[in-house]
Amino acid sequence: MERLSDYLVFCDMDNTLLTAKEGIPSCNRAVIKLFISLGGQFTVASGRPPESIRAALGDIRLSLPAISCNGALLYDFQTNRVLRHTTLDRAQASAAITEIMQKFPHIGVEVMAGAGEMYVIRANPYTHAHQVDEHLGSVACPMEYLPDGWLKVVFAADPETIRKVGQYAKTRYYGRDNYFLATNQIYLEIMPTGASKASAMEELCLLQGAKLRNTIVIGDYYNDLEIMKKAGYSVSVANAPSEVRAAADEVTNCGCTEGAVGEYLYKLIDRVTSV
Missing domain, CATH: 3.30.1240.10 (Hypothetical Protein, Haloacid Dehalogenase-like Hydrolase; Chain: A; domain 2)
Incomplete structure (x- = not known):
């Protein structure tokens, strides 16, 4: 039987989950909390460093370690610990x-x-x-x-x-x-070399004992294409460039500032819990 806990959702931050000026739309915040409370596994895959992620998320408590610095850093906010880092020469x-x-x-x-x-x-x-x-x-x-x-x-x-x-x-x-x-x-x-959102997602799945086919990625820009292609299912927000929308399995009806992430997560909640 399908459960929300079967899915690992990796969400890009800037222009997907939030905008720098307006922050996270209230509907995104509410639905993410609902998704996690129902057993869904949710985290972010971002170019931001951990402290910037923490400041932006506020009272959202991620249920998985975060992909930070575009995959150069895996960070666990529950233990405040770096799980893996990859450095430049x-x-x-x-x-x-x-x-x-x-x-x-x-x-x-x-x-x-x-x-x-x-x-x-x-x-x-x-x-x-x-x-x-x-x-x-x-x-x-x-x-x-x-x-x-x-x-x-x-x-x-x-x-x-x-x-x-x-x-x-x-x-x-x-x-x-x-x-x-x-x-x-x-x-x-x-x-x-070797560090990316996609490689970090693969490593996190290994750490969690999860299968890549159960991953869902939500993104908006060209640097999200690799992780979107690697995921079991990919979602593009409506405000993404046409190439990103074309590469996704699904495109949201609304854009980032209208609550695209909340739109998709609520649809996922409704589909799984209504079965």
Whole structure:
């Protein structure tokens, strides 16, 4: 017999579950709590570090560890413990940062290290907005004084500059232990090779003794495509680009700010509990 507890739901945060300006719609918050209270397993898969996730979720208590920093970090909020982290090769990432900063003098640069602590190498209006919108504490620090254990690098700028940086990065080789990932129109990241939302979901399923076919992923952007394809079932919110909507098994009727996540979860609750 089908049960809500059979399903592991992985939900992207920004522009899927919430927006930085408006937060989580009340209907999303209410239905997530209902889903969890009925035995459903719910967590987030986000580029945000743990403390930003915690601030955004507020009184929502995840029933599974969170995929943080786009998969470089698995974090258990119930025990406040890092379960797994994957780090960049510092020398390779440093070479990329140095060259890109020289080529694009107005690019903002952040590094997340340790358990997701953020260090700002070069500030600009976009790094400032990132900190404010996602409730991120940060330390301004020259690159050579950063602690080890880099989880990811974030380049922040206007969409046109980010597009040009992405094109430039494709022409360069900074080693085999990293890759570039566009996570938003205003962010381009350097991630450790092998770290992704999809690989973190697979690892979490192993830790939980769960099957991938029982996973459900809700997303909105190109960096969600890999985990959506890996999941047993994928859902795109209505505000996603057409390529993301086309790749999903289901598209919600409403967008992020109207409560797309709540819409889907309530449908799932109704289907399973009405049987």
